[in-house]
């Protein structure tokens with residue numbers, strides 16, 4: 001199982017869970033940020049910063065939005081500014097693959113909804129368009145996001 005990363009500037013790359021986690025500068029127990037959850041995680045913005053430096057991208061651009069999709073086609077679109085505390089859960093406490101949410105799971109503490117905690121992530125799109133930052137977070141099954149969800153104000 002691989003995770004596909006699609007970046008507007010870098011292009012499309014695929015990583016195994018181990019390859020993805022190896023890029024992260026620091027790993028920590030997920031409960032440091034999300035109470036009641038166990039396993040090991042890494043910080044998403046720190047992962048991105050480490051990763052982008054290894055790519056042939058022009059430095060200095062800041063992403064505006066993340067689009068993230070699960071194996072079941074559940075997906076979320078999240079303004080980058082909402083991801084300051086976001087983390088990726090990638091293994092259980094004992095180092096074995098996730099029993100729930102495999103291959104990886106996103107958590108968005110401080111985000112506008114717990115529904116943004118996408119499980120079984122298989123695709124991550126990193127967007128840079130300025131307009132993308134202005135749209136509120138969205139979530140739902142692919143192609144079935146209702147106008148109500150799109151218009152749902154942050155609570």
Ligand SMILES: Nc1nc2c(c(=O)[nH]1)N[C@H]1C(S)=C(S)[C@@H](COP(=O)(O)O)O[C@H]1N2
Nearest residue numbers: 070071072074114115116117118119120121
């Ligand atoms: N892949 C995937 N991720 C998902 C969902 C889903 O249906 N599929 N549901 C979301 C919603 S609506 C919520 S509220 C949380 C529920 O997380 P939990 O199963 O840990 O309680 O997961 C989110 N992540």
Ligand SMILES: [Mo]
Nearest residue numbers: 113114115116
């Ligand atoms: Mo939810």
